[in-house]
Amino acid sequence: MSLMADPEIVDLYVLRRFVTAPAAFVQMVVTLYESAPPRRMQTPGGRLMSSEMTNCGALGWVSDHAGYRYVTQDPLTGSAWPEMPEAFRDLAGRAALAAGFGIFEPDACLINCYRGPAQMGAHRDADERDFSQPIVSVSLGAPAYFLWYGAQRRGSPAKLWLESGDVVVWGRSARKGYHAVQRPQGEVRYNLTLRKAG
């Protein structure tokens, strides 16, 4: 267990049960799905990711054969991504403050839906312009293990059990840390990843 020995782990915070009404957030996600349907994106290598994604906010993260990037319009509908609900921005701002990252004003919210065996392999959030801004990750629905690898994609990760309403915030030395998500321990798990992308 290198959890305490890893210097960047101090820049990763777990705010347990930070969301007071997770069910209301799930309902907002379902409403957003009406204008920006969840879809499985393709990796640059041509494989389908197992989680279903969509976005809200001025910028939305997409992946396809051409690579990873943020775009202002949903490739599926041709329209702008739906506006980010105030409750999302407010929650992210309060979480970043609580974790000691100061004022945080996200312009992008990636919404992931993990159903059944869906998972997310080890990666890092590295498509944003300003790495001084933290990442705020909100867990909703079924619990799942979150794996934190840190600076190196190899080795044994720290394993965090995340439940509905838990919020993870990372930045500074941990900003570009590798992480992964295991399959949900239940039917469906949603995750909001709030970022200052532009």
Added chain:
DNA sequence: GAGTTTCG
């Protein structure tokens, strides 16, 4: 470069 069924 966010992929690969829980494998027995």
Added chain:
DNA sequence: GCGG
């Protein structure tokens, strides 16, 4: 298509 490369590179990240």
